[in-house]
Amino acid sequence: MAVSETMIPDTESPVFVLDCDGLEDEKAFWQRYLQLTQPEGAHAFGCNLDAFWDALSAQGPGYPGPCTLRVVNTEAIQGWRAGGFLMALEDMAAELPAGHAVQLELVAAE
Numbered sequence: 001m002a003v004s005e006t007m008i009p010d011t012e013s014p015v016f017v018l019d020c021d022g023l024e025d026e027k028a029f030w031q032r033y034l035q036l037t038q039p040e041g042a043h044a045f046g047c048n049l050d051a052f053w054d055a056l057s058a059q060g061p062g063y064p065g066p067c068t069l070r071v072v073n074t075e076a077i078q079g080w081r082a083g084g085f086l087m088a089l090e091d092m093a094a095e096l097p098a099g100h101a102v103q104l105e106l107v108a109a110e
Helices: 026-037 049-058 080-095
Strands: 003-007 014-019 067-072 102-107
Touching: 014 026, 049 080, 049 102, 080 102
Parallel strands: 014 067, 067 102
Antiparallel strands: 003 014
16 A cells, blocks of 8 residues: 555544655655645745754644644665665654654554
């Protein structure tokens, strides 16, 4: 499954599942993110890690709204930037505080 949205029981916040399986490059990752979340301000989203952090942490362009963003099959992207792309996502997931409007979860295989 490339793109899916489910609801967290007893909450209004959706869970977006971004499947990395089959992604060839970062451009495809950002396209999948935007297709999945359909954020307001998508036209102004920078399609890079800095813009992603701004969207998740500070409601910048590309902000998906309150949600959990679950990035699955991350082994498919572990070679990008010699591991740096996935490491940056891991850092973001760790830095978003519990209770923040957006939660980022990374799953190696699903």
